[in-house]
Each structure stands twice: as C-alpha cells, then as structure tokens.
Amino acid sequence: MALRDAGTITDREVVKRQEEVMQGTYRWNWFRFRQYYISLVFTDIQGSTRLWERFGPKFKTIIDMHHRVLRTVLKRHHGYEV
Numbered sequence: 001m002a003l004r005d006a007g008t009i010t011d012r013e014v015v016k017r018q019e020e021v022m023q024g025t026y027r028w029n030w031f032r033f034r035q036y037y038i039s040l041v042f043t044d045i046q047g048s049t050r051l052w053e054r055f056g057p058k059f060k061t062i063i064d065m066h067h068r069v070l071r072t073v074l075k076r077h078h079g080y081e082v
Helices: 011-023 048-076
Strands: none
Touching: none
C-alpha cells in the first residue's frame, strides 16, 4: 500500500523492491526512502498463555483466525509478513 500510494513507482517496481528487501539485497537510500509510508504492526492476543493452558488445542482455532485476518489485510494493502 505505502509504496503504491507514494505514486512514484510502478507495481512491478513495488514487487521488485519487496523481493530485494526480503532477500537483503536492497540498498537503502535515505533520501529516496523518505517518500514512502511504512507501518510496522505488532499484534498480541491478550492472555494467550493462560488461554492455551485453559483450552489447549482448541485455542489454535483462535490463533488461526487471528493470522487469517492479518494476512487478508496485508494482502489487500500489498503488505507482507516477516
């Protein structure tokens, strides 16, 4: 989302940059980098340790739903999970 919204590079360049970043081959240029919007998202299920202990394997359904929602939103906005 952020790279596309900047309006300075094509979809193909977005994919190329994402691949370079993931492979560790992208050379960061601070002046070029400043034109992008970047969001870092950290998530937590409050009390997850207690919930795992209480519900055991059934809690996996909740974890799977959490991951599915996040991945859907990331895909919609051209983000990626690290």
